[in-house]
Every structure is written in structure tokens, then in C-alpha cells.
Amino acid sequence: MTPMFQARPLALAVALIAAAAAPAVHADSDWPRQQPITMVVPYPPGGTMDFIGRLLARELSDALKQTVVVENKAGASGNIGTAFVARAKPDGYTLMVASTSIVIAPSTYKSLSYDVLKMQSLARVGYFYGALAVNPKLPVANVKEFLDLIRKPGSDIKYGSAGIGSTAHLSGALLNSMAHGNMTHVPYKGGAPAVVDTISGQIDLTVGSPLVEVQSYVKAGQLRLLGLTSRNRSPAIPDVPTVGEFLPGYDSTQWAGVYMPGGTPPEIVARLNQIINASLNKPDVKKTLLEAGIEAAGGSAEEFTRFTASELKRWTSIVQDIGLTPN
Known part of the structure; x- marks a missing residue:
């Protein structure tokens, strides 16, 4: 038997292994029917982020016809909940609403167990005053x-x-x-x-x-x-x-956005992004947010990814300029 024919069983085995692994990087055909979706809020109940998380959970639940459970995982300026989401399985069942703190933490903590740039940026929800x-x-x-x-x-x-x-x-x-x-x-x-x-x-x-x-x-x-x-x-x-x-150049605009574990299937990201954007365009949702001091934003996941990177750079510079020592 020639080497060419000897290689065919190996190639076939590799192909079979790849095919078996394929479901791990694609959305499950039953998503989101298999289990409730968890919306993590890395802050205590009652605050602005909790308000946004519960509003989005309601909108996602209505659109997907699936239960969306809000889970508050507070502590360490949002880092405990963020680390939990970063480690979660990227199957579309774990989301997180986060604030500007997510791009500040890398400069104010000596070590973090997650990298925000490796998480999946899903959608920018809005700016709050x-x-x-x-x-x-x-x-x-x-x-x-x-x-x-x-x-x-x-x-x-x-x-x-x-x-x-x-x-x-x-x-x-x-x-x-x-x-x-x-x-x-x-x-x-x-x-x-x-x-x-x-x-x-x-x-x-x-x-x-x-x-x-x-x-x-x-x-x-x-x-x-x-x-x-x-x-x-x-x-x-x-x-x-x-x-x-009164103080030219001063800008401490805050924002909120939704993130998911890195590696979440792109079709799930696209679906959730579409729902969030549609929700933010609803007059009643816009009014509810504005009355709470939040201006609706929206946009693609790709745009939010670039925004996250730019905000990380901006706040890193601010922390350095004011001379804050990481703790």
C-alpha cells in the first residue's frame, strides 16, 4: 500500500473528530428552549444596573418566549460577577449587564481573573448621567x-x-x-x-x-x-x-452594556443583539430609561467591541493621570 493510501484513514479520523466537536462552537438547535437564561447583575439589587438588567430580562423573555432570571452577584466593584460570567459556558444561557467599571477594573486592581477584551461584547445599552x-x-x-x-x-x-x-x-x-x-x-x-x-x-x-x-x-x-x-x-x-x-475637558460619562462569555456562538450573539436593539428602539422603553436618567444607545456587537477597547484605553489613561495606585 502506498503512503498516499495509508494517509486516508488518518485524514478520515481527523474529519470525524472535527465533526464530533462542531456542536461546541455552534448554537444548539434547541436554544433557548433547554433551560432558563441567566442575566447576571454584578451589583446589589436596587441600583441603576439592577434596574437595567431587569428591564432587559423582561424584554428578552418576551421576545424569546423563555424565562430570563436576574441574578445579583455583587462584590469587588463588579469583579465577582464579571469573573463568574467570564468563566461560564459560552452556550447562550449566561449574560451580564455591566457598567463603565468593567473597563476601569484592569487599572485599579493588581490582578483580575478575567480579561474583558476576551469576553463577548453584545450590545451597548445606553449612557447614564x-x-x-x-x-x-x-x-x-x-x-x-x-x-x-x-x-x-x-x-x-x-x-x-x-x-x-x-x-x-x-x-x-x-x-x-x-x-x-x-x-x-x-x-x-x-x-x-x-x-x-x-x-x-x-x-x-x-x-x-x-x-x-x-x-x-x-x-x-x-x-x-x-x-x-x-x-x-x-x-x-x-x-x-x-x-x-465650568471645567473644560471634564468628562466622566458612564454607560451600560451587555456581555457574554467569550466564544458564544455568533448566531446567538446576532439574535440577542437584534432583540436588544429592537427593545431600545421601543418608545416606552426609551421613555422608561430616560426617566431613570439613561439615554438609550444600541448598535452592533462589533461596534460595542471597539467601544469597549477604546473605553479601556481612555480610563487606563485617566487612572494613570490621577495617580491612583492599584489595590
């Missing part, structure tokens, strides 16, 4: 007066955040650095305690907290909203200025 909200007893009525106050030598102004390395922490640190201010950061285990202590006067302000988490207190007169930390004004409250209007 961060608030510069102060205790009403602080003697400032607008952003300009606030900037003047924190620049005074010896001023002892304390701002709170959801923790070291959180988006709110960096929003405040960036503001303080650009304004050459004298603010002191007070980290909390979550954004809600920081807001509560701002109301009670234990600290002076919260900066970068999502608007939805402070607006009820603003309406009740328990907090004074001076401005927004985002690039643009909110169409829901157009009279409220941005910090950047």
Missing part, C-alpha cells in the same frame, strides 16, 4: 461656587463613592485633579451608603452617582443637584448644566 449632588447645608448654589470652594486652601470637603476604584471614585478624583481642588475621598461599600451619609451631613457630596439614585432625594430637598458629570446635558433635565461647562 452621573450627578454632582451636595448636602444642602454646603454653602454653594452652583458648579462655579463649588469649584471655588474646593480650591480654597485648607478646605475640608469630603466626597463619597461606592468604593476605591469605582466609577464614582474616579469621577471625583478626576474632578479634584483637574480643578486643583482639596477634596478627600471617603469610600463606602456601595453607592447607597454614600448617598445616605451625604444627606445626613457625614460627608459633603457624592459625585458620579447615577442620577436615578439621587433624584428622589433632590426632589425632596435632601440633596442639592449642582450639575452632571456626563459629557452632555440630560434631555430630561435640560436646565441642569454639566461640570464640563
